[in-house]
Amino acid sequence: MPLGYHAIAGELRARIERGTYEPGSRLPAEDALAREFDVSRQTVNKALLRLRAEGLVRVERGIGTTVRELPVMTTERIGRQAPAQREAGEARGAFQGELATLGYTSRSEVEVSRERAPADVVRAFEDDDLPEGGHRRRSARERETAGIAIVRRRKMFAGDVPVQLATGYYPAGLAEGTEIEQQDTGPGGTYSRLAELGHAPVRFRERIRLRLATDDEAAFLRLDTEQRVYDVERIASDSNGRAVEVNMIVMPAHQWQLVYEWTTENG
Amino acid sequence: MPLGYHAIAGELRARIERGTYEPGSRLPAEDALAREFDVSRQTVNKALLRLRAEGLVRVERGIGTTVRELPVMTTERIGRQAPAQREAGEARGAFQGELATLGYTSRSEVEVSRERAPADVVRAFEDDDLPEGGHRRRSARERETAGIAIVRRRKMFAGDVPVQLATGYYPAGLAEGTEIEQQDTGPGGTYSRLAELGHAPVRFRERIRLRLATDDEAAFLRLDTEQRVYDVERIASDSNGRAVEVNMIVMPAHQWQLVYEWTTENG
């Protein structure tokens, strides 16, 4: 009796874990696997669906099925570093260190633009985080530029593999004309620049969801249609409760684990 | 030309969102849908796979396909409450409040036992979180009961729908003979009891991963084979860096979003 697709998925998984199919290499074509296991191609396809959903392989039409290259990586979401060393969505010390251990180099590309912010970002900027639930007074400049944001789109790579997308929004009334509009934001990054403007981020909120990638995201992250992403919305506010950054971070879920660490005491 | 499975998935999704198929109700059988859309049953099946993966529906063999009942819920992982009001994996004020707004009541069941802890939990208990990377001195009692834990298994429901599983481990040398071994741990819960023992949890670490549910978890959470869970490992340590609780929390990923909120200043 031939194997079912669960068993075939298990066998292929074992081969990947044993290294029979090496990271980054191609699996045999579905035809070939169907012959080997003596099942229909559709059964092999279904087995592969499983591995794809797990993030173990990735298929590309016209090319074939490729074994995942990178191990699961960890992202520490609450750094112990001083604010100056922390920038949302940026390759951080810990991350770079971990990659280095694995023999990968990290790299990121940034594009900056000035855009009308999406509705949910505008809402975050207007929805002040004040204990009393009140509202801040807004300056004329702020009112004029409402809804406009400086947008920093960052693509992160581990070696040549794209691993993360982050889109940071900064109120135009605040960031316009500053180094936040430059590719290189200088020592300490955007958070240091915000601090110099009198709006040091001190309060953070991250909201984690799981979803399928959009087409754009899937294309950049080289994601399979079966694969999911963590969708993290990070809002940073200054001591007046004003949201000074909204960051939308997208990571392949099979590629990352998230870590939060905090204390209830001062320390 | 008949529709493809993407289009069919979209149409079914739209019907669910419109309320044509109501939450908790049954979808037409695959046969019936195949006739309606004039495709093979397999094509309908593939469309449903999509909706299952999204968590919009759940299929049970021999029964049918059911529309998800609950909306996506939020779990605030870092409470502003005093430690006494916070217990990992426990129905918290915010959660109960949210459910109440939706017309659901929350409820949980707890089972307590004394067990040999799994390897990763033992490691967490032995791996002290000290800045110097050193080790604590261990008492005789502690050495005798190494590897043994008081285990609190908590099942959470929203209305009648199971929504979360949490398994809390407490070092036997610490928790044995205390109210932590009781079903009802008293006012403030286990964290207050730990505090009374001189081991108030002050440092927390949560590690989030995504994975498929085990068979047991799937059975309890009524999960579809296509659906994923958040696997959260929460470690709580006292001011000496001793891990006093390890909590393994399992949540259907389509059912929850996680929120972390913190400040870099004392506040």
Place this chain on the structure above:
DNA sequence: CAGTGGTCTAGACCACCAC
């Protein structure tokens, strides 16, 4: 028992990629 989804097949046509 009838009704439901799970799984499988053999063959087909298509879209996309690299050469």
Place this chain on the structure above:
DNA sequence: TGGTGGTCTAGACCACTGC
């Protein structure tokens, strides 16, 4: 152009549920 996966079918048998 040849190879790869995407998708589809018509029919089949099975496992499980509820009556």
